[in-house]
Every structure is written in structure tokens, then in C-alpha cells.
Amino acid sequence: MLNSSCRIQLESFEGPLDLLLYLIRRDEIDIYDIPMAHVADQYLEYIREAKELNLDIASEYLVMAATLTRMKSKSLLPIHRIDGEEEEDPGAELRRQLILYRTFREIAKELHRSEETWTDIYTSPGERERWSISNTSIEPGQTSLMDLLRAMDNLSEGETELPAQRIRRKLLTVSECIQTLDKVFHTGDQISFRSVVGLQASRTKIVSYFIAILELIRRGWVSFHQAYPFSEIELKRTERWTVDS
């Protein structure tokens, strides 16, 4: 029966379009002449089955179910043509989506094949790239958010020991961090992020200061420089800090 054949399978689809393409192919349907009522029923059958199994149904599946139901009801009603007004085919947009998605699904398969081939080929020197990026100053756009996050990761790495007793957390606000920085950090000074937080800084302190630094960079009060991913972040106080505040 149909019921057993679609059991659990919802999870193996990459979304509603993937599922639709499967149904279209299984029932040998012509994409340019989709029997809306039939496809909508088949699709809803899958969704219902997944619901019965208490599977989490991603909202995208439900949106598609609603779209298909609407298209099905439209296809069952007689078409009223108003003169001079072209009736828009609701199926056209769906077909466009299906065609595009199917193409990219094929490309993904091709990429997977290249991946299989190239996984056995090792180029020299590979990893050396990581530390070979020249030490010149970084231009906007050269580093990404990911680099900052990794540097952040690096900072909190050494800190794995968990406290054995309950300790009241000292709250450190971002504005406090900025105030402290304002006192110790003079225009033109250059300091490293590590020296700002100190070597044995708590995670809270690192996070607070990091957010403070991000805020200062955003305001243009501090400029920063990082030679390469994971490395120390060098900070420099700009004149704008004194001018703006």
C-alpha cells in the first residue's frame, strides 16, 4: 500500500521541492501537464503520514501543502475568462521552481562526484597556507566574521576547568568595559586584545570586552588589525573617540 511505502521517508527529502520531484517522477507525470488534484493528494498523503508518526514537519512542507491545495481547488473550478485579461497560470511559477531546483540538484550530484575524485588527491603544501598570508595590514573586506569568531574561540580555549563551587558572577557591562578602556588606552596607543583582557580572563570578561571592542570599531573609535586568522587582534585608539565623546 501507499501508506507503507511513504513511511519515514519524509526525512530523506531535502525539502518540499525534492519530494514533489520524486512524486512526479514516480508517477511518470509530465511536468507541463501536472494533474494538480492527483499530485496534491499524493503530497498531502506524505504530510499526513509524517504527522501520524509525530515527525517534525518543517514549515516549508506545510507552505507547499497549502499552495498545492489552492492550486488543486482552482483546477477543479470552471475557468471564468474576462475579456482582455490574461489568466495567470499558477502552475508556471511552480514549474519554474521545480526546473531550477532539479538543475541544482543535478549540479550538487556532480559536485559530489568531483569531491569523491579529489578526496584522494593531495596537493602540496595545503595547510601551510594558513600561516603564510603576508603580514601586511588588513584591508576592509579581507577578513570575515568567521575570522573574528575563530580568534574569539582561540582566546577562550585554554579555559576548560570548571569551578567546583558556586561562585557569584560579577557582572561586567559593555559600557563599563568601554569606560575602563577609555582610562588606560590613549589616542594613538596600540594594544593587543589579549593584553586588554589579561591572560587569565574569565569567559564573561572576554565576551564583554570583545563586544565592547566591536562596538568601538563600529563607532570608528578604535581601529583593529589582525595578521591572519586565529592571531592576536591589535587595537589602536583613533582620534574620533576623544572628538565624539
Next chain:
Amino acid sequence: MILDRLAREVEALIFASDTPLSIEQLCEFTGSGEDSVHQALDRLNKAFIDQQHALTIIEVAGGYRLATDKDFGAIVSQLFEGRKPGKLSRAALETLAVIAYSQPCTRMAIESIRGVNCDSAIRTLLERDMIRISGRMETPGRPLLYSTTRVFLEYFGLTDLDHLPRSSEIAELLSMSSSEMEEKDLFGEAGE
């Protein structure tokens, strides 16, 4: 077979370089013309084959690199055990395919093609340096734009973005509206 000076210079440069060397760079560093460098590369690869080396020079990500023969993939992989990340998931590959052909593009654009949320796939691809944030689109909300990286090209053994499979066909497909698509029979025998 004794290799000439130029071929050995090219070999040394490619071996020591940290990034793929383009033909222009090889010409500049050796002070030779493009034709002679190409011929030197051929001589090198021929020497590798003649002497049954496990190495060969390949063209990838816009330049030349020394690479091990795929027959030795299993033995070399031992060096990177636990360090080499696993294969990409289907979701990640599909997302990457969309970005590769329509870059720079927003998360919205990717999701409208795949029909599903792509957050986690994008995160995986960013973490693996396959894509990068290349800017923001100047529309309301200023969404982030994503582009592929050189790591992506190297990972899939692509010379450059023009060498993506079926690139002109897909560029045309992406630019078509739904009514234009209706006129073309795109759902023929291909694929599936």
C-alpha cells in the same frame, strides 16, 4: 631524461609556493615566455610519468600545483586522520551549487531555489571556508551576500568559476522568467 634548467625552476617554484601559481606568475619569476613555460610543465609531467613518480603537476584554482596521484589517496590520508573534515552533506552541496552559479547571492535567493531553510548549510560552508561573506545587498535589511572561495575551487578540482559544469546553460536558466521557461522544453530526458 635530463631536465633542463627552466623545467627545474618551474618545479622548484611550484613545490615551494603556498598558493597555486598561475602561468603569468611562472613566466614572471622565470623570465620566460608563456609557450616555454607550458612546454616546461609538459616536460616535467612527462618526467614524472617516465620515472613512475607518485607526483604530478595539476592545474587547479587558477594555477599549478604539485599533487599526489589518486592511487596513493588511502596511504596519504593516514597523515590527516582526525583532521580531515568529512564529506559535505547533500544540503550543503545543493546550497553550494546555488551559490557557485548565482554569486554573490543572499540567503533568501538560495532558499527560494532550494525551497527550504538553508541556515545550517550556510554555516557549515562558512566554517569550512567553502564560501565567504562578500558584502551586503543594498536593499531593505541589507542582507549578507555570499560568494565561493578559492578553497571551494581547489576542493572540487576546478580551475576557475568558468569551469563549473554547464555554466552557460545555468546562467541562462537563472535569468529566465517562468513564462520564458514555459516556451522551452526543459523537462525533457535530462537528469533524473
